[in-house]
Amino acid sequence: MFTPHNRRRAALGVASAAMLTLSLAACGEKESTDQPGAGPSVTAAADSALAAKVPDAIKADGVIKVGTDSTYAPAEFLEADGKTVTGFDVELFNAVAQKLGLKAEYESAPFDAILPGVDSGKYEIGVSSFTINAERLKSVNMVSYFSAGTQWATKKGNPAGVDLENACGKKIAVQTGTVQVDDITARSKKCTDAGKPAVKIDQYQAQSDATAAVVSGKDDAMLADSPVGAYAVKQSNGQLELVGDIYESAPYGYAVKKDQQAFAEVLKEAVQAVITDGTYKAALQKWGVEGGAVTTAELNPSV
Known part of the structure; x- marks a missing residue:
């Protein structure tokens, strides 16, 4: 399976x-x-x-x-x-x-x-x-x-104040069918278990759409594979930045x-x-x- x-x-x-x-x-x-x-x-x-x-x-x-x-x-x-x-x-x-x-x-x-x-x-x-x-x-x-590994990215300056360890209530973009979906789902559960708002998880069939959602401001951040995230930031002409370290x-x-x-x-x-x-x-x-x-x-x- x-x-x-x-x-x-x-x-x-x-x-x-x-x-x-x-x-x-x-x-x-x-x-x-x-x-x-x-x-x-x-x-x-x-x-x-x-x-x-x-x-x-x-x-x-x-x-x-x-x-x-x-x-x-x-x-x-x-x-x-x-x-x-x-x-x-x-x-x-x-x-x-x-x-x-x-x-x-x-x-x-x-x-x-x-x-x-x-x-x-x-x-x-x-x-x-x-x-x-x-x-x-x-x-x-x-x-x-x-x-x-996995790494996060946000709009330049992280205007939404996204914290990897406390993304409760934030709008986060991920590509459907990836380990990042499991990652952010687990983080959201920690939020709700602690009585905090769930993470609003937006899943996209194409990673390009997830990236575009952060560039446009529709979503507050995205998480993806480290080389992909780094490349997205480089190609964004200063509109995106990496947040936190590479992990897992x-x-x-x-x-x-x-x-x-x-x-x-x-x-x-x-x-x-x-x-x-x-x-x-x-x-x-x-x-x-x-x-x-x-x-x-x-x-x-x-x-």
Whole structure:
């Protein structure tokens, strides 16, 4: 069974990149080459030994079909054409696929539809900032490749006076189907248990909409994955700021079917190979998210 809280998503989405860029366009700031993600794509050389280990059913057409929720900048989001998926998750997995002699082909989908799609065979892998946790490991194999926590963001200056430890009565935005929903729901219960007003939780299907709600003032704050929140703040032209520290860090993982153990094993080797050859570091640095780098890829790590 796939439960929605299996993914730790956080702050800005892709549509966000597009949508937030539109909402902030009045500031007149232009995209520049020093922005996260600017510059040529990072690529990796194929490893014939690893490519030989890829199951025939997957490598037969030379393509690996990827399910992703492209509303989660800077991890995975849509370029200005509204079709091309980009982001650090995408660039990094492209390199992993290249190491295996494959080309990644992305299909955008609602977050909560991706793992069922992997299980049914619609997708050969899920790449969408999935947090590895015990519940998910019951249903899929997961290969770790990054680490992220949760962080909050508010309007610049925190005009609503949001306190992470006492958000009672505040309007808080989160993306549906994320661990942040569980987080803020638990905080709201503490409020009501103490006789204080509940947190008004606004859930959005796309993280971009949650971010836009804070920018517009509809909501007082949002909580999301640390790299996503930081990217949202950077892209806001001074309209947003981070509040509090990053907490509850956990690994992201690629998800493949539970019965595809051999593929999961070679996938782990491919991730380790891009870490070793420096491609991994280059991809993360390009997007400004090297703070979440890991040194070792693991298959179904204990969490």
